[in-house]
Amino acid sequence: MLKRLPSSTSAYGDGNSLENRNVAFIQSVSTQTDSVTVDSSTSNDNIRFTQPDYVRPVIEECFEELEDKLKPTFYHFCSQILTLLHEQSDKIELINRQSILVEKLMQENKELKKRLDRLETMRFGC
Structure with a gap:
């Protein structure tokens, strides 16, 4: 190009x-x-x-210095990302467990309504 x-x-x-x-x-x-x-x-x-020959070592030294300065920041940043991902994973797992519980409660609620309807039918049917 x-x-x-x-x-x-x-x-x-x-x-x-x-x-x-x-x-x-x-x-x-x-x-x-x-x-x-x-x-x-x-x-x-x-x-x-x-x-010129003297330019390359100066550039390499600058890159090494920059790398030394950025490496701790980069590792810290990665560590923060991993921590956040772990926290989000825990939250997602909690939400999944809660949604399963809600689903079970809704199913129980339907079954209780059916039983109540049957009881009311029996009571008024007699």
């Missing part, structure tokens, strides 16, 4: 500059060689530039 770079982007590599060109697209990104190939829409030449 091609991504558009702003027209003011300046990239130097192989002695070329994107500074005065209208549009440029990132054609490919290689994480193994830390390079980006850019295709300019106003020219047929491809410009390839690489990041």
